[in-house]
Amino acid sequence: MSGGITYLEAIRLAQAKVLADDPRVFIYGQDVGSFGGAFKATKNLAKEFPGRVLDSPLSEDAMVGMAIGAAIEGMRPIVEMQFADFSTCGFNQIVNHAGTLFYRTGVCCPIVIRLPSGGTAGGGPFHSQSMEALYAHYPGLVVMTPGTVEDAYSMMIEAVAIDDPVIFCEHKLLYNHLKADALPSEALPAGQAALARPGRDATVVTYGAMLHEALAAAETLASDGYEIEVVDLRTIKPIDTDTVLGSVARTGRLLCVSEAWPWGSVCAEVIARVSSEGFGLLDAPPQRLNAKDTPVPYHPDLWSSHRPTAAAVEASLRELLRM
Amino acid sequence: MPVVSGQTPILQEQFIKAFRVMLLARLLEDKLASLYRSGLIRGGVFLGKGQEALSVSVGINLNKSDIFAPLIRDQAGRLAFGDTVLDTLRTYLGSQLGSMRGRDGNIHRGRPREGYYAMISHLGAMIPAVSGALLARRMRGETGAVGATCLGDGATSTGAFHEGLNAAAVEKLPLVLVIANNQYAYSTPNTRQFACDDLLDKAIGYGVTGHRADGVDLESCLEVVGAAIQSAREGGGPQLVVAKLLRLVGHGEHDDAHYIDSAIKQSALGRDCVTVAEARILEEKWATAEDIESWKKSIHDEIETTTAKVRKEPTPDPNEEDWCAVSDTRLVDNSQS
Numbered sequence: 331m332s333g334g335i336t337y338l339e340a341i342r343l344a345q346a347k348v349l350a351d352d353p354r355v356f357i358y359g360q361d362v363g364s365f366g367g368a369f370k371a372t373k374n375l376a377k378e379f380p381g382r383v384l385d386s387p388l389s390e391d392a393m394v395g396m397a398i399g400a401a402i403e404g405m406r407p408i409v410e411m412q413f414a415d416f417s418t419c420g421f422n423q424i425v426n427h428a429g430t431l432f433y434r435t436g437v438c439c440p441i442v443i444r445l446p447s448g449g450t451a452g453g454g455p456f457h458s459q460s461m462e463a464l465y466a467h468y469p470g471l472v473v474m475t476p477g478t479v480e481d482a483y484s485m486m487i488e489a490v491a492i493d494d495p496v497i498f499c500e501h502k503l504l505y506n507h508l509k510a511d512a513l514p515s516e517a518l519p520a521g522q523a524a525l526a527r528p529g530r531d532a533t534v535v536t537y538g539a540m541l542h543e544a545l546a547a548a549e550t551l552a553s554d555g556y557e558i559e560v561v562d563l564r565t566i567k568p569i570d571t572d573t574v575l576g577s578v579a580r581t582g583r584l585l586c587v588s589e590a591w592p593w594g595s596v597c598a599e600v601i602a603r604v605s606s607e608g609f610g611l612l613d614a615p616p617q618r619l620n621a622k623d624t625p626v627p628y629h630p631d632l633w634s635s636h637r638p639t640a641a642a643v644e645a646s647l648r649e650l651l652r653m
Numbered sequence: 654m655p656v657v658s659g660q661t662p663i664l665q666e667q668f669i670k671a672f673r674v675m676l677l678a679r680l681l682e683d684k685l686a687s688l689y690r691s692g693l694i695r696g697g698v699f700l701g702k703g704q705e706a707l708s709v710s711v712g713i714n715l716n717k718s719d720i721f722a723p724l725i726r727d728q729a730g731r732l733a734f735g736d737t738v739l740d741t742l743r744t745y746l747g748s749q750l751g752s753m754r755g756r757d758g759n760i761h762r763g764r765p766r767e768g769y770y771a772m773i774s775h776l777g778a779m780i781p782a783v784s785g786a787l788l789a790r791r792m793r794g795e796t797g798a799v800g801a802t803c804l805g806d807g808a809t810s811t812g813a814f815h816e817g818l819n820a821a822a823v824e825k826l827p828l829v830l831v832i833a834n835n836q837y838a839y840s841t842p843n844t845r846q847f848a849c850d851d852l853l854d855k856a857i858g859y860g861v862t863g864h865r866a867d868g869v870d871l872e873s874c875l876e877v878v879g880a881a882i883q884s885a886r887e888g889g890g891p892q893l894v895v896a897k898l899l900r901l902v903g904h905g906e907h908d909d910a911h912y913i914d915s916a917i918k919q920s921a922l923g924r925d926c927v928t929v930a931e932a933r934i935l936e937e938k939w940a941t942a943e944d945i946e947s948w949k950k951s952i953h954d955e956i957e958t959t960t961a962k963v964r965k966e967p968t969p970d971p972n973e974e975d976w977c978a979v980s981d982t983r984l985v986d987n988s989q990s
Contacts, residue, residue, distance in 0.1 A: 356792060381792065382792070386820065387816070387819055387820050387823055389781075389816035389817075389819065389820050390816075391778075391781065391812060391813050391816045391817070392780075392781040392784070392813075392816035392817050392819070392820040393781075393820075394781075395778060395779075395780065395781025395782050395784070395785060395813070395816075395817060396781045396782070396784050396785030396788060396820060397785055398781075398782050398785060399720075399781065399782035399783055399784060399785025399786035399787070399788070399789065400785040400786060400788055400789035400792075401785075402765045402766075402770070402782070402785075402786055403785075403786045403789035403790060404789070405789045405792070407785075422775050422778060422813070423778060423781070423813075426773050426774075426775055426778070427773050427775075427778055427782065429978070430757075430773065430978075431765070431771075432978065432979065432980045433756055433977075433978045434753060434756050434757045434761070434771060435752070435753070435757075435763060435764070435765050435771050436754075437765040437766055438980045469978035470978035470979060471979075472979065472981075472984050492981055492984065493980045493981055494979040494980055494981055494984060519983065520983075520984060521983060521984050567986055568984055568985060568986035568987060569986060569987075570987075571987055572987065
């Protein structure tokens, strides 16, 4: 985690690059203009690209609706939700309009909706949510969950290039803590998972901020002689089932970890696929570790027990390895 | 903001042109109702009977390069903007050759690439979509185009209406929002829909220009909607048109509309705009009764011939369907389970 480019800066630089490279790109969202966004993901962009980084009213439905109309007209809008949680106010436009447009009319809807996602200490019930499973449930949407600085950069650039609506779940906890030495010059394509750590004893499938909890747990277990493989999904929809199955074929054991709620989660989907398509590969029942099924609590002491941590991942892995 | 009531005289030519589209819409919808009752249309049929004068005034005043997002009672406006009897029937009858290919039906048809947007059912949702298209054109330096969308009284109660009109007003976009206050949202009367004296009062709140039209009178609709579109085209920002009229059918063909107050039906609001326009033509001697009969006959023939053709067309084959909701085939989810 040395180096100087943060996850947040990578997102800002990726947006600067697509604005510079493609005149069809513009940014629309609350406070994104001269203020530079609530998290500063668009800092200085309004100045660098006059007329292309526009402040919107506090109207998530209208923000997404405007982006859809602009996309029909051939533009490549990026919508910034101030927090992922508020995207529920634009839910109708996202799932019923953007998500159905291509199937219904044959006209593509190349919009990117940035969702500052996930929990931070003190964030509380309405500034901490992980919405990826909700959007992945609906047809017609691509859902990305970058967990590294490199992916935050390359996947943002790819999201803008994709002709379909992309829900870009960027994790707020990583914004300023996660750093890289340099921006990537090449990247895996969307829809392809990454092998974040090779192993042979068990597979952890995860994404987003949980990638780092899983890697820390794998490191701890390595001192006990266990080799844990960690698969970073990167894209939630489509899920790279082949890479997941390939890993489970090597290890025979699966733990799926997500910060989202358990019911109908990405973990549930991954386990359903592995159970259905790779049952014979399993030496133990597939396990999952999610956040608790309550609103995300405000107090840091409650929050740190609500979400999976490296210690919780380690405990789940030890249990899985005993099965 | 001023409430404009235009005084420009309507040319006979425009009145007749609009009336013939109204007749086409009315007779086509009569056919749709008949096909529905015969069990030949799956799903709902939602008609615009009584709203043709207002609707046609929107479509007829738009140019090909404008954007139009009609709603469910806009058969007349759709036809005036360039939709066809053929594609209407194909969509309602589920022909594979229709613009929606059986993937969506009835009033949800459109050709977004041609500026003719395909509505979703969620009311108010098309307002920001049209606005976004207008924003895109402005960003590209393309001027002179307007975007229009139509709603009913019920849609004015949605959050999307508020957000959409407000955002368009903030950006001063050339958006024309046409409200057909047809007195009932399905069965809900105005008294349970809004508490302001008049929907036109909303124009002031959003900082947009308001226009009032008489929804039963074609001349009023052509003049007022025409002025609103012209004003938007000339840089006047969003325009809100409100017209009172009465829906002369149920919400859909499944609905007998028994809840409509008979006093409203018998009032001036309950007059049929097609009948009123026809009487005006005869009174002005712009055409004879024989002329109008011959127009109806040729429309009738076109509808019958087209229906016969469409009924022979293939319906969508589920085995040929690609079942793919994203355009990028690399991004199709590969689950087998």
